[in-house]
Amino acid sequence: MNFDRISVIGLGYIGLPTAAAFAARKKQVIGVDVTPSTVDTINQGEIHIVEPDLDMVVNAAVTEGFLKATLTPEPADAFLIAVPTPFKGDNHEPDLRYIESAANSIAPVLKPGNLVILESTSPVGATEAMAAWLESARPDLTFPQTHGEDSDIRIAHCPERVLPGHVMRELVENDRVIGGMTSKCSEMAVKLYRTFVVGDCVITNARTAEMAKLTENSFRDVNIAFANELSIICDKLDINVWELIALANRHPRVNILQPGPGVGGHCIAVDPWFIVSQTPDEAKLIATARKVNDSKPEWVIDKVKIAVADYLAARATKTAADVSIACLGLTFKPDIDDLRESPALMIAEKIANFHPGKMLFVEPNICELPASLQEQGRLVSLAEALVQADVCVLLVDHKPFKAIVKGSISPDTVIIDTKGVL
Ligand code: SAJ
Numbered sequence: 001m002n003f004d005r006i007s008v009i010g011l012g013y014i015g016l017p018t019a020a021a022f023a024a025r026k027k028q029v030i031g032v033d034v035t036p037s038t039v040d041t042i043n044q045g046e047i048h049i050v051e052p053d054l055d056m057v058v059n060a061a062v063t064e065g066f067l068k069a070t071l072t073p074e075p076a077d078a079f080l081i082a083v084p085t086p087f088k089g090d091n092h093e094p095d096l097r098y099i100e101s102a103a104n105s106i107a108p109v110l111k112p113g114n115l116v117i118l119e120s121t122s123p124v125g126a127t128e129a130m131a132a133w134l135e136s137a138r139p140d141l142t143f144p145q146t147h148g149e150d151s152d153i154r155i156a157h158c159p160e161r162v163l164p165g166h167v168m169r170e171l172v173e174n175d176r177v178i179g180g181m182t183s184k185c186s187e188m189a190v191k192l193y194r195t196f197v198v199g200d201c202v203i204t205n206a207r208t209a210e211m212a213k214l215t216e217n218s219f220r221d222v223n224i225a226f227a228n229e230l231s232i233i234c235d236k237l238d239i240n241v242w243e244l245i246a247l248a249n250r251h252p253r254v255n256i257l258q259p260g261p262g263v264g265g266h267c268i269a270v271d272p273w274f275i276v277s278q279t280p281d282e283a284k285l286i287a288t289a290r291k292v293n294d295s296k297p298e299w300v301i302d303k304v305k306i307a308v309a310d311y312l313a314a315r316a317t318k319t320a321a322d323v324s325i326a327c328l329g330l331t332f333k334p335d336i337d338d339l340r341e342s343p344a345l346m347i348a349e350k351i352a353n354f355h356p357g358k359m360l361f362v363e364p365n366i367c368e369l370p371a372s373l374q375e376q377g378r379l380v381s382l383a384e385a386l387v388q389a390d391v392c393v394l395l396v397d398h399k400p401f402k403a404i405v406k407g408s409i410s411p412d413t414v415i416i417d418t419k420g421v422l
Contacts, residue, residue, distance in 0.1 A: 023061035107137035179209025262343030263330030326389035328398025
């Protein structure tokens with residue numbers, strides 16, 4: 001089977017780069033998205049998300065006729081589903097409704113010999129659920145869950161594992177976990193990814209592939225929770241946690257991650273809950289790590305309240321309204337413009353809500369404050385914040401913050417450095 005026409009369902013942070021990577025290898029790619037403005041933007045050779053080098057590749061692919069976007073699926077040789085898997089309800093249960101609707105949207109155009117791959121980060125069993133939805137929509141076709149190696153349609157789970165900000169390189173270089181529902185499904189999926197992947201394509205079954213992705217992000221979450229807990233312990237014991245971790249990491253079998261204001265983004269703070277919601281009695285450590293990381297922003301906010309109180313205690317004539325607070329960094333991690341699920345943004349919003357004095361926000365990667373902060377203060381340069389602020393809360397380790405020269409900050413300025421930069 002040759003994959004001459006490939007369809008990618010969901011043109012977001014994963015789907016669009018993946019579609020572009022196939023198109024750059026001169027495959028005919030049909031990208032499908034439910035949002036008309038996304039489809040229009042891509043068909044004009046432009047992109048609706050920020051990811052280094054993606055604009056160039058999409059523009060070339062559209063201009064040369066290898067990539068087009070549509071609202072409705074068309075027949076293809078392979079279909080990759082890269083739609084969101086958010087939570088539903090209060091118990092962080094994964095919501096598979098977008099996968100279900102993607103499956104129902106491609107079902108009418110499926111034909112024998114097609115390969116369907118689920119790329120969305122999914123709870124264990126989601127690929128089997130997708131296969132069942134496809135089967136009930138197309139009873140005229142056979143599927144691996146009932147016909148094994150002889151099925152008309154092949155199905156696999158191949159989770160995306162790329163790091164935002166490095167997607168175009170990691171898509172090509174990272175090893176790929178290929179979880180076919182049968183061996184033939186896996187073989188076909190490997191052949192498809194070999195179009196652009198130079199990393200290893202490692203074969204397993206669909207359930208293990210689903211769990212592998214959740215495990216990778218849970219490993220990181222648990223390790224960051226350990227670092228965050230250490231930072232709180234060290235604060236109490238008057239020990240520099242950054243020095244401590246650097247020392248411990250000199251041990252050949254120790255590799256502790258870095259503490260911070262909390263864990264943000266759409267993956268590491270989300271995926272561990274998929275394990276917890278399926279196995280709540282067993283996943284005790286993973287659940288605790290989530291709680292430790294989710295409670296870190298409140299700990300930072302308490303530190304700010306204490307700092308303001310101490311500052312005022314030493315200045316009898318001043319009130320809280322006279323104190324200027326600067327928040328350095330608003331994004332969920334360094335050197336990107338992504339504010340979604342950002343602990344830094346959440347901390348800045350909460351400080352602005354209780355603090356009666358001036359608020360200054362420094363975020364070198366955005367041009368305009370988000371709506372939640374627009375009435376609360378000003379977006380200012382780093383230099384202005386360092387001169388004006390009485391209390392500086394460093395929330396993200398952006399490159400320009402790492403370059404702050406010691407001595408350029410007045411000794412009277414109170415510093416709360418959640419990333420160990422200053
Ligand atoms: N963070 C820390 N301390 C650290 C490292 C990170 O507090 O030592 C924080 C960051 O500031 C950020 C959050 O964790 O708020 C997550 O950042 P990240 O860079 O670790 O990860 P993501 O969410 O951008 O991307 C992750 C990656 N997974 C792993 O590294 C195991 C990526 O490879 C996945 O493809 C992505 O999740 C995803 O889509 O699941």
